Structures are given as structure tokens and as C-alpha cells.
Amino acid sequence: MKKKIAVLASGRGSNFQAVIDAIQDGKIPATCAALITDNPKAYAIERAKKVKIPVTVIDYASFPSREMYERALLSAMQQVNADLFVLAGYMRIVSAGIVRAFPGKMVNIHPALLPGFTGLHAQRQAINYGVKVSGCTVHFVDESLDGGPIILQHCVRVLEGDDEESLAERILHHEHECYPEAIKLFCEDRLEIVGRKVRIR
Ligand code: GAR
Secondary structure, eight states: OOEEEEEEOOSOOHHHHHHHHHHHTTSSOEEEEEEEESOTTOTHHHHHHHTTOOEEEOOGGGSSSHHHHHHHHHHHHHHHTOSEEEESSOOSOOOHHHHHHSTTOEEEEESSOTTSSOSSOHHHHHHHHTOSEEEEEEEEOOSSTTOSOEEEEEEEEOOTTOOHHHHHHHHHHHHHHHHHHHHHHHHTTOEEEETTEEEEO
């Protein structure tokens, strides 16, 4: 049976696009029931409209406090009642309350090989550190920052002369393969969280 997924995105939404393309191509056995965004200017909204995916905008800037924003977000997520919430360039830390409301039902993509370079500007951190290999990671979301059980990783070489932008672009290309692949595994019921590890069946 097809899973119901919902995507949370804050910006450009190229990973969101990769996921909806993979669904439309029949590669992921799922339907995308909603895009939820904290940013009314997110380009992801245009992408959703093109394929008639319902959009919920919860404009972070319009809330007097983070707690009130989180409450509205939680309520929107409960209404969608998805099997999986896909964070695709959702640029806010998900509160512990929301993580606890959807245990094992939320995944994120991060543009580095976790556990290295958590948080913002991971590609810049990789360039500044001088690593020779970076990549991307898809992981379940837990209460730690980018620290949940890892589902898949792709390696990307850091080339001489790379800067943050060129590395980010090369990593993004891999993200667009890695994320649909990981979501497919989830939707096929092939992922099992065992302690802090993910077993792929
Ligand atoms: C992607 O590179 C994603 O890995 C990153 O933001 C970009 C969003 O691009 N996410 C994070 O850094 C989360 N910590 P997109 O909007 O085109 O998918």
C-alpha cells in the first residue's frame, strides 16, 4: 500500500522536486499529501502548486514567539497525519515536542557526512576544515542536532579549487539521488531502527 508523505521546506525546494519527480515516475510508492513551509516566499511553493500538492504556509515571522509557531506547526502536521514527514531544506530546528509526536516518522537530508559538520553552512565548514571527502546524509530526526540514526550517505570528493558554492552544487546533485532512494526504502517498509542504527532489509 502507498504511504502518505508530507514535505517541510523553507526555500528553493530542489530536494522536494526530486522527491515528487520520483513519486510521479513510480519509483517511490507514496503520495505527497502536503507541503508545509515556514516561509511564504519559498520557491518550493511554486513547485507544489505546479503539481497540485496542497500548501500550508506557517509564516514564522508572523508568530509572536517560537512556542506559538511550533504549536501551529504541530497542529498542521497532525492534520496531515502523514506516514512520513520529509524535511527538505527545512531550515529550523525541530522542537523536541514535534520529534516526540512523530517517532521514527521524520527524516532529514544534510549536506555533509554526519556526524561531521552539523548545523548551518555544512559545505562551508567542510571547505574551511580542508576535508578531501564530503557528501550528504539522510537520517531519521531525533532530539539532537543532525544526530539521528543514519539511513544513507553518499560521498562526494572535494576538489582542488572548490569553494562553498561549487562543493554545494556537486553535493546537491547527490542529494537528489540519495533522498528519493532513502524515502523509497522507508515506503517499502525496509528500514528498521535498532538502537541508534538503521538496518536496511
Ligand atoms: C540542501 O543542500 C539541504 O541538504 C540543506 O539545504 C539545502 C536545501 O536545498 N539542508 C540543510 O542544510 C539542513 N541542515 P533545496 O531547498 O534546494 O532542497
